[in-house]
């Protein structure tokens with residue numbers, strides 16, 4: 152089930168393709184060739200020259216995606232386990248360094264208690280892991296109103312403080 | 316000290332509610348064991364061999380008397396009447412019930428405290444110099460910078476799932492009392508620069524130091540960093556580490572392994588590249604914020620006093636003199652002193668304090684030291700602003716409570732981890748070893764004659780007792796199922812930091828006091844005028860000690 156960052160359950164035309172079983176259990180029906188989210192490796196190997204959506208694993212270097220960004224509509228970042236935090240940095244780099252404006256989607260072991268952290272790092276949509284409760288996800292996505300540090304979507308709290 | 320504003324309070328309160336919700340879901344079977352473990356660790360709850368252990372953050376070691384009384388209360392109602400101060404300026408309780416932890420956190424929040432990020436693979440409680448703001452050898456007060464780092468690192472959404480735990484220490488004095496060279500990041504205030512009216516601090520940044528299985532002194536990776544860039548630069552380091560630190564092997568996951576594998580030069584270059592994207596960006600500190608936080612650490616209203624050379628009333632009192640000589644440090648203000656309470660009485664686990672002692676220390680802090688107490692990484696407590704004319708009264712009050720051991724910095728002022736008595740990771744017990752050494756060296760005259768000598772004891776490779784930087788280090792090892800101890804010599808955690816060298820084959824527990832005795836005898840025999848234990852070692856090398864021990 153795909154959740155948007157404003158807490159709506161949404162349908163996307165982009166689906167992750169499970170070409171090499173690299174993404175356990177998250178594959179869905181591919182609808183059309185152009186709407187598949189292909190793996191980064193196939194993109195780099197130029198076997199998917201026209202793909203507009205790609206998924207990156209934690210050891211894929213997000214910098215290498217830079218040349219493709221203008222045509223990409225969706226970048227999905229995989230969380231192989233919930234306690235591997237590399238995807239948070241990848242998302243932040245896409246947003247802050249490359250000003251990527253397309254959709255960033257969290258896929259893999261995406262747990263409800265981490266949604267608010269993902270949101271702060273620039274994720275737009277969340278493909279929840281199996282067994283996660285959607286109502287809870289919607290509640291926890293609200294997160295917290297303030298952040299001490301600069302985040303993808305917020306100025307650091309000290310700016311607010313000096314404005315008070 | 317730093318006082319929470321409405322934002323800080325709200326953030327901590329909300330997180331207590333969050334953790335209560337997580338605990339409830341876990342108890343209802345709606346949150347799996349693995350995930351809850353990670354969530355509870357980030358709220359300080361660690362499951363030990365005997366019971367859960369709750370580690371409470373004392374940011375850079377500073378406590379108000381009100382907070383200390385709260386800790387006494389928690390020790391009394393949720394624990395067995397005592398707490399354990401750690402080498403990272405935190406306090407641990409060993410017997411809280413998992414279900415009660417949200418209540419404990421709520422009590423803590425009521426006095427502006429928390430247990431956030433005191434365990435787990437995230438940025439831990441930032442540590443600093445226990446004498447900050449009062450020390451005579453200070454370049455600048457490190458506390459505002461430690462607080463700015465505390466806020467930046469708290470709930471950082473990008474860095475909550477690092478390859479491994481991450482520790483940052485800050486020093487602003489000539490003598491490094493924060494051991495910045497053995498931290499994942501060390502922040503060193505090196506000087507103040509002024510351009511017209513504008514004053515600016517300049518930092519050196521170290522990265523990749525650490526103890527544990529692979530002890531390393533952290534190299535300087537950035538010199539001359541201007542103060543407004545501190546947080547963006549730290550962010551760049553953390554990002555590089557989060558992305559490239561090893562996650563396949565627990566023992567190779569600390570940043571020190573990454574820095575070494577890349578080489579400090581390449582690591583520094585990688586950080587510089589990342590920083591180029593962040594520098595002068597939205598995370599850059601503003602003058603207003605620096606001033607706001609500095610404003611929380613204004614100096615107490617010191618009286619205008621003069622230094623007292625001899626305290627008339629007390630000059631014949633040998634116990635007081637010994638304590639004064641050893642436990643009192645010079646203060647930047649005339650007529651004031653820094654007082655250390657060595658929590659190292661024989662037969663008490665180093666760093667342990669009872670609820671009554673905490674209450675008493677809180678009262679004494681109110682009466683004699685601006686209502687503030689500091690926790691040191693040597694597991695002692697400090698009253699940083701005591702009028703010299705009050706020293707004798709304070710000493711008497713401390714003596715009555717068994718808190719006046721005159722052994723600060725001496726051989727019996729040992730750093731010691733909880734070890735096999737409490738910790739599930741231990742190879743061997745550490746507390747009984749400390750006690751046996753204390754019993755062996757019970758002659759105060761000898762201790763004073765030996766002078767500065769640190770013994771650090773860890774129950775396993777994780778090195779919570781910092782054995783690598785003890786003048787003498789003792790490490791619990793497992794030898795075919797039996798508890799043995801490896802002894803090393805020559806370490807230092809100060810500005811002249813050095814890693815200790817292993818003496819040779821390990822020893823049984825009973826042998827340890829004798830081994831220490833032998834090492835000390837070599838020093839006494841070979842020392843030259845004015846040499847500390849470590850100085851003699853540096854001059855003569857390890858061989859004479861080896862020969863004596865293994866003869």
Ligand code: SF4
Pocket residue numbers: 732733734735738739740741742773774775776777778779780
């Ligand atoms: S050094 Fe080892 S035994 Fe001691 S507290 Fe740390 S993990 Fe436990």
